[in-house]
Amino acid sequence: MPKRSLGTRSNACTISKVQDRLTIQPAGRPVRGRIRPPGSKSITNRALVCAALAQGTSTLGGALDSEDTRVMIESLGRLGIAVESRDEGRTLIVHGCGGQIPVASAHLFVGNSGTTIRFLTAMCALGHGMYRLDGVPRMRERPIGDLLDALRQLGVDVRCEGREGFPPVAVIANGLHTGDLEATVRGEISSQFLSGLLMAIAAAGEYVRITVAGELVSKPYAAMTLKVIESFGGVIEQDGWQEFLSRDCDPGYRGCNYAIEPDASAASYFWAAAAITGGEVTVEGLSKDSLQGDVAFASCLAQMGCRVTCAADSITVGGRAERGIDVDMNAISDTVQTLSAVALFADGPTTIRGVGHIRHKETDRIGDLARELRKFGAQVDESADGLRITPTRSVSEGLSGAAAASHTAIDIETYHDHRMAMSLALPGLVRPGVTILNPACTAKTYPKFFEDLAALTQ
Numbered sequence: 001m002p003k004r005s006l007g008t009r010s011n012a013c014t015i016s017k018v019q020d021r022l023t024i025q026p027a028g029r030p031v032r033g034r035i036r037p038p039g040s041k042s043i044t045n046r047a048l049v050c051a052a053l054a055q056g057t058s059t060l061g062g063a064l065d066s067e068d069t070r071v072m073i074e075s076l077g078r079l080g081i082a083v084e085s086r087d088e089g090r091t092l093i094v095h096g097c098g099g100q101i102p103v104a105s106a107h108l109f110v111g112n113s114g115t116t117i118r119f120l121t122a123m124c125a126l127g128h129g130m131y132r133l134d135g136v137p138r139m140r141e142r143p144i145g146d147l148l149d150a151l152r153q154l155g156v157d158v159r160c161e162g163r164e165g166f167p168p169v170a171v172i173a174n175g176l177h178t179g180d181l182e183a184t185v186r187g188e189i190s191s192q193f194l195s196g197l198l199m200a201i202a203a204a205g206e207y208v209r210i211t212v213a214g215e216l217v218s219k220p221y222a223a224m225t226l227k228v229i230e231s232f233g234g235v236i237e238q239d240g241w242q243e244f245l246s247r248d249c250d251p252g253y254r255g256c257n258y259a260i261e262p263d264a265s266a267a268s269y270f271w272a273a274a275a276i277t278g279g280e281v282t283v284e285g286l287s288k289d290s291l292q293g294d295v296a297f298a299s300c301l302a303q304m305g306c307r308v309t310c311a312a313d314s315i316t317v318g319g320r321a322e323r324g325i326d327v328d329m330n331a332i333s334d335t336v337q338t339l340s341a342v343a344l345f346a347d348g349p350t351t352i353r354g355v356g357h358i359r360h361k362e363t364d365r366i367g368d369l370a371r372e373l374r375k376f377g378a379q380v381d382e383s384a385d386g387l388r389i390t391p392t393r394s395v396s397e398g399l400s401g402a403a404a405a406s407h408t409a410i411d412i413e414t415y416h417d418h419r420m421a422m423s424l425a426l427p428g429l430v431r432p433g434v435t436i437l438n439p440a441c442t443a444k445t446y447p448k449f450f451e452d453l454a455a456l457t458q
Contacts, residue, residue, distance in 0.1 A: 020437060020438050020439075020440070021411075021435050021436070021437060021439075022425075022435065022436045022439035022450060023428075023433075023434070023435045023436075024425050024428025024429065024434045024435075024436070025428070025432075026428065026429055026430055026431065026432055027277060027429045027430070027457045029277070029279075030274075030277045030278045030279030030280070031273045031274055031276075031277045031279035031280075031281060031429065031456060031457050032274075032279045032280050032281065033281060033282075033455075033456045033457075034281070034282040034283075034284060034314075035270050035281065035282075035283060035284070035452060035455075035456055036262055036283070036284040036285050037262040037263050037266035037267050037270070037283065037285075037446070037452070038064050038065070038066075038090075038262065038263060038266065038446060038448070039062045039063045039064040039090070039260040039261070039262060039263060040064065040260055040261050040262065040263040040264065040265075040291075040292055041064050041066060041068050041069060041115070041263060041265075041445045042115065042221060042224060042263075042265075042292065043224065043228065043260045043261060043291060043292070044060070044063045044064045044069050044072075044260055045068065045069060045072050045113075045115045045116065045119060046115075046119070046195070046199065046224065046225055046228040047060050047063075047228055047231075047232075047258050047260060048060070048069070048072050048073065048076065048083070048092070048094065049072075049119050049120075049123060049199050050199060050202075050228055050229060050231075050232040050234065050253050051092075051094035051096055051232065051253075051255065051256075051258070052076050052079075052081045052083075052094055052096060052097060052123075053096060053097065053098075053099050053123065053126070053199070053203040053253050054094075054096035054098070054232055054233070054253035054254055054255045054256075055096055055098040055099075055253065055254055055255060056096055056254060056255030057093060057094065057095050057096065057255045058093070058094045058096060058232070058255040058256055058257070058258060059091065059092070059093055059094075059256075059257045059258070060091065060092040060093075060094065060258050060260060061090070061091055061257070061258070061259045061260065062090060062259055062260040062261070062262070063089060063090055063091065063092045063260050064089075064260070064263065064445070065085075065088060065089025065090065065447070066443060066444060066445045066446065066447055067111055067113070067443050067444045067445075067447075068111070068113040068115065068116065068444055068445055069089075071109065071110050071111045071113050071116050072110075072113065072115070072116045072119075072120075073085070073092070074109075075106075075108040075109070075110060075116060075120055075133075076094075078103070078106040078107070078108055079097075079101050079102065079103055079106050079108075079120075079123075079124075079127075079131075080097065080101065080102025080103040080106075081094070081095065081096070081097050081101075081102065082094075082095040083095075094255075096253065096255050099126060099203040099204070099205065099252075099253070100126075101123070101124065101126055101127035101128070101129075101173075103127075103129065104127070104128060104129030104130070105129050105130050105131070106129075106131050106132070107131075107132045107134075108120060108131065108132065108133045108134070109134060109135065110133060110134070110135040110139065111135050111136055111139070111444075112135055112136045112138050112139050112142075112362055112416065112444065113135070113444075114139075114142060114190070114192055114361070114362075115192055117133050117135060117139065117142075117144065117167060117169070118144065118147055118190070118192040118193060118195070118196045119192070119195065119196045119199060120133060120196075121133055121144065121147060121148070121151070121158070121169055121171060121196065122147065122151065122196035122197050122199065122200040123196070123199065123200050124171040124173055125151055125154065125156040125158070125171060125173050125175075125176060125200055126173070126175060126176065126200060126203060126204060127171075127173040127175070128173060128174055128175060129172075129173060130170065130171070130172050130173075131170070131171045131173065132161075132168060132169070132170050132171075133167060133168060133169045133170075133171070134161075134167055134168035134169075135167060135168075136416075138362065138363070138416060139167050140162065140163070140166055140167050140168070141166065142166065142167070142360055142361075143165055143166060143189055143190075143360055144160075144165065144166060144167060144169060144193075145160075145164065145165030145166070146185055146186040146189055146190075146193050147185065147192075147193040147196060147197070148160070148165070148169065149185070149186075150183040150184065150185040150193065150197055150210070151171075151183070151197075153181075153182070153183035153184065154176055154181050154183050154208065155176065155181070156171065156173060156176070157171075157172040157173070157174075158170070158171050158172070159172070175204075176200075176201070176204045176206050176208065179206075179207075180207045180208075180209075181206060181207065181208045181209070182208070182209045182210075182211070183197070183208075183209075183210055183211070184210075184211045184212075184213050185197060185210060185211070185212060185213065186212075186213050186214055187212040187213065187214050187215060187216035187217060187241075188214045188215055188216075188217055188357065189217070189357055189360060190217065190218070190357060190360070191216055191217055191218040191219065191221045191222045192221070194210065194212060194216065194222055194225075194244075195221065195222055195225040197210050198210065198222075198225055198226065198229060198236055198244055198246075199225065199228075199229060199234075201236075201246040202229050202234035202235065202236055202246055202252045202253065203234065203252055203253055204246065205248070205252070206246065206248055207245075207246065207247060207248040208245070208246045209243065209244070209245050209246075210243070210244045210245075211242060211243050211244075212241060212242050212243070212244075216241045217330055217333070217357045218293075218330065218331060218333055218357075219241055219293075219331055220292065220293020220294070220296075220331050220332070221293065222241070223291075223293070224291045224292060224293070226238065227291050228291075229252075229253075231256065231258055232252075232253040232254060232255075232256060232258070233252055233253055233254035233256070234252040234253050235247065235252055261285060261286060261290055261291060261292060262283070262284070262285040262286055263292075263445070263446070264286055264290055264292035264293075264294035264295045264297070265292075265294045265334045265335060265419075265445075266422075266445070266446050266449070267283040267286055267294075267295070267297075267315070268294060268297040268335045268338040268339075269338055269422050269423065269426060269449070269453070270283055270452075270453075270456060271283065271297065271298055271301060271306075271315075271317040272301070272338045272339075272341060272342050272423070272426050273426055273429055273453070273456065273457070274306070274317045274318060274319075275301045275304065275306050275317060275319070275320060275321040275342050275345075276320075276321065276341070276342055276345050276426055276427070276429060276430060277320070277429055277430060278319060278320035279318070280307075280316060280317070280318035280319070281316070281317055281318075281456065282314050282315070282316040283314060283315050283316075284313060284314045285313060285314070286313075286314065286315050287310060287311070287312060287313060287314070287315065288310045288315070293331050293332055294332050294334060294335055295315060296331065296332050297332055297335040297338065297339070298310075298315055298317055300325065300327055300329075300332075300335075300339055301317050301321055301342070303325045303327070304321035304322060304323055304324070304325055304342065304346055304350075305319065305320065305321055305322035305323055306318060306319045306320070306321055307319045320345070321342045321343075321345065321346050322346065322347055323346055323347050323348055324343060324346045324347065324348035324349045324350035324351075324389075324390075324391075325346075325350055325351075326350075326351040326353070327339070327350075327351070327352060327353070328353045328354040329352050329353070329354060329355050329386075330353075330354035330355060333354075333355045333357065333358050333365075334419065336352055336355050336358060336365060336369070336386075337365060337369055337419045337420060337423035337424070338419075338422075338423045338426070339352065340352065340369060340373055340387070340389055340423065341423045341424055341426045341427055342426075343378075343389040343391065344373065344376050344378055344389065344391045344427055345391065345427075345430070346391065348390075349388055349389060349390040349391075350388070350389045351386065351387075351388045351389075352386040352387055352388075352389075353383075353385055353386040354385055354386065355385060355386050356384055356385035356386070361417070362415070362416060362417040362418070362419070362444075363415035363416065363417040363420065364415075365417070365419070365420075366382055366386065366387055367382060368413075368415050368417070368420070369387070369420065370382050370387055371413075372412055372413060372420065372424055373389060373424075375410045375411075375412070376391075376392075376410065376427060376431070377391075377392040378390060378391045378392060379392075408433060409433035409434075409435060410431075410433055410434050410435065411435050411437055412424045412425075412434065412435065412436050412437060413437055414436060414437055414438045414439075414441050416438065416441050417441065418441050418442045418443075418444040418445050418446065420441075421436050421438070421439055421441050421442050421449075422442055422446065422449050424436065425450070425453065429457065
């Protein structure tokens with residue numbers, strides 16, 4: 001099946017943008033095509049940290065160029081670590097610092113990038129000096145207290161400059177102290193706290209034991225962290241998901257050439273487009289053995305009635321998502337909004353469980369998502385750890401719904417959340433009148449999302 005071009009056709013899904021509004025026109029047919037999304041944001045930012053702490057130079061291929069990766073690169077620059085960008089940001093040359101942060105003072109602005117503030121707060125503990133990290137107003141509402149508690153147990157002087165447990169954060173660092181170090185970190189809010197700690201201690205050259213208290217959320221992201229650490233020569237010993245150990249040895253990372261996979265969370269939107277319209281979409285560059293747990297989103301669509309075909313370097317989803325499901329999405333919580341969009345067109349309710357922690361993301365991804373889904377006429381019931389979506393008949397009829405043309409317009413609030421914008425654009429492929437407010441928020445992780453969606457639906 002050939003790749004789609006950016007040309008125009010009379011029956012294509014067209015996207016019109018007027019100032020801060022973007023209206024999706026229905027595709028008028030099942031969506032079919034092939035696409036390779038940009039590089040994984042999660043892998044890019046992890047690879048940047050490991051490469052920055054490495055001895056020697058690293059080349060990162062297939063990197064993502066987005067707001068989240070740019071604030072990471074800019075912050076590394078302020079820490080004295082040079083990162084060269086080539087091929088429109090797809091290739092990054094990182095000149096590692098050998099585990100020794102070059103500057104003694106830096107103010108780091110991280111926007112609303114959770115990976116950046118959490119990874120760099122832990123990384124700054126390796127330095128010698130004072131480092132301040134802050135972001136946009138929403139970042140000051142995103143918890144970081146569990147990470148700070150763990151760093152304090154490791155002897156790091158780290159302080160909240162405003163409300164306790166939230167940014168802005170000041171790290172007064174003197175390296176990780178010699179001797180055996182142990183810390184406990186809570187796991188139920190974000191796996192990024194653990195990931196930040198693991199990347200830092202792998203470069204410390206000290207014996208450090210990290211214990212996870214409670215159930216760790218989003219385990220595939222912690223597994224991804226361990227794989228990236230290993231690729232750069234770092235060593236972390238693991239005992240299940242409760243204990244992690246760095247040995248007293250030469251500091252760990254070595255520069256290397258590292259290839260970054262396409263973003264599996266981004267892939268979910270294109271698989272969902274096939275599931276909503278009854279089409280077929282192949283995402284290139286991913287397989288069932290991907291580092292990213294979010295490829296399991298395709299399995300959710302299979303439970304809903306879609307056909308899923310996995311090849312060595314691609315995953316294809318075909319057919320309509322016919323039925324609602326009951327699913328625990330704790331391990332793939334970044335795709336909750338995508339599955340919710342698909343659920344609007346399924347026969348019967350869909351229940352999503354195990355994702356209470358997503359209320360602390362870029363926005364409240366349970367409460368705010370429920371509010372927007374109700375605009376499509378769905379009944380949405382919130383619970384402590386998820387939501388239940390019961391679509392109306394007129395919405396679930398999809399392409400065959402004769403009443404679709406009479407639907408009133410729907411304005412989707414995005415709450416500055418890139419995933420809200422991308423996921424809730426998808427119902428507009430079959431339901432007229434869907435307008436995304438502040439579509440530019442997708443620049444956080446996928447600046448050209450709407451262009452790629454238009455190309456795929458031509």
